[in-house]
Amino acid sequence: xxxxxxxxxxxxxxxxxxxxxxxxxxxxxxxxxxxxxxxxxxxxxxxxxxxxxxxxxxxxxxxxxxxxxxxxxxxxxxxxxxxxxxxxxxxxxxxxxxxxxxxxxxxxxxxxxxxxxxxxxxxxxx
Numbered sequence: 001x002x003x004x005x006x007x008x009x010x011x012x013x014x015x016x017x018x019x020x021x022x023x024x025x026x027x028x029x030x031x032x033x034x035x036x037x038x039x040x041x042x043x044x045x046x047x048x049x050x051x052x053x054x055x056x057x058x059x060x061x062x063x064x065x066x067x068x069x070x071x072x073x074x075x076x077x078x079x080x081x082x083x084x085x086x087x088x089x090x091x092x093x094x095x096x097x098x099x100x101x102x103x104x105x106x107x108x109x110x111x112x113x114x115x116x117x118x119x120x121x122x123x124x125x126x
Contacts, residue, residue: 001025001026002025002027002115003025003026004023004024004095004115004116004117005023005025005117005118006020006021006022006094006117006118006119006120007020007021007120008020008021008120009120009121009122010123011123011125012122012125013124013125014085014086014087014124014125014126015084016085016124017081017082017084018082018085018122019081019082020093021077021078021079022036022077022078022079022080022117023075023076023077024077024078024097025076027097027099027115029071029073029076029077029097030071030073031099032053032099032100033050033051033052033053033097033098033100033101033102033107033113034050034051034069034095034096034098035050035069035096035098035108035113036048036067036069036093036094036096037093037095037096037113038089038091038122039091039092040090040091045094046060046108046110047107047108048060048063048067048093048108049067049068049108050102050108051069051070052101054101056102058102058107058108060108063089066084066085067080067082067083068081068083069081078095082122085122086124087124087125089124090123090124092119092120093119093121094116094119095117096110096115096116096117097113097114097115098112098113099114
């Protein structure tokens with residue numbers, strides 16, 4: 001049974017920090033590309049950060065320098081450290097997995113990610 005369970009979402013003031021966690025079961029994180037995606041109210045879901053099997057990472061320009069994606073293979077868990085949060089970061093954040101690793105292009109695209117969690121809400125007050 002494949003499962004991805006996100007946690008760590010909360011309401012914070014602008015400038016604050018949060019760390020999101022994605023606990024995986026039923027598959028091995030180290031053999032998948034893992035990603036964080038978000039969807040704000042009334043908006044399309046967008047890629048935030050991804051990490052490949054090799055540890056290569058890619059970030060959306062809007063979060064580069066503020067967010068860091070990482071994984072702990074022993075815990076089969078993927079993290080998103082979010083610093084200097086802005087109201088524009090308010091969204092439901094989803095963890096996803098892509099068997100086989102990152103695609104050659106468009107690594108932040110949601111299209112080819114196979115497994116998805118239920119999401120965790122992040123709200124940043126101005």
